[in-house]
Amino acid sequence: MKNELEFTKNLPDKEGYYWWTNFGEHTPTVLKVSIYGKGFYASNGEYEFEVCKPKIDKDPEMKVDGHYFGEEMWCYIEVPTMDGKTIEFDCY
Numbered sequence: 001m002k003n004e005l006e007f008t009k010n011l012p013d014k015e016g017y018y019w020w021t022n023f024g025e026h027t028p029t030v031l032k033v034s035i036y037g038k039g040f041y042a043s044n045g046e047y048e049f050e051v052c053k054p055k056i057d058k059d060p061e062m063k064v065d066g067h068y069f070g071e072e073m074w075c076y077i078e079v080p081t082m083d084g085k086t087i088e089f090d091c092y
Contacts, residue, residue, distance in 0.1 A: 007087040012040055012051055014033035019075040022054070030077070 003020070012018055012033045020042065021028035031042040033051060040051040054072050062069040080087045 005075050005077060007075045009055065009071075009073055011072075012074055012076070014044070014076075015040075017077050017079055018042070019077055020072065022072045023067050025070050 007019065007021065007028075015034050016032075018031050018033055019028050023073045026046075027035045029044055033040050033042045035041075036050075041048055043049075051074050054070055056068045056070045058068055067073070
């Protein structure tokens with residue numbers, strides 16, 4: 001069975017773990033997305049931010065791999081297990 005994961009521009013609509021990139025220096029990375037108040041927040045222990053549509057500078061010189069720097073893409077992932085135990089987020 002082939003299991004393909006694909007990045008999309010769709011913002012997270014549920015709590016969980018996501019691969020995330022904004023085509024910046026430290027991405028892609030795994031983030032934990034949680035509900036906070038009326039919205040979602042993403043964190044990875046190093047930084048956290050509100051999940052919302054980013055403002056993108058569409059300067060042609062700001063393109064990375066065909067995408068603009070700051071353009072966010074998300075990919076929901078299942079929490080992995082090992083020997084029947086959940087691998088905790090801080091171990092990624």
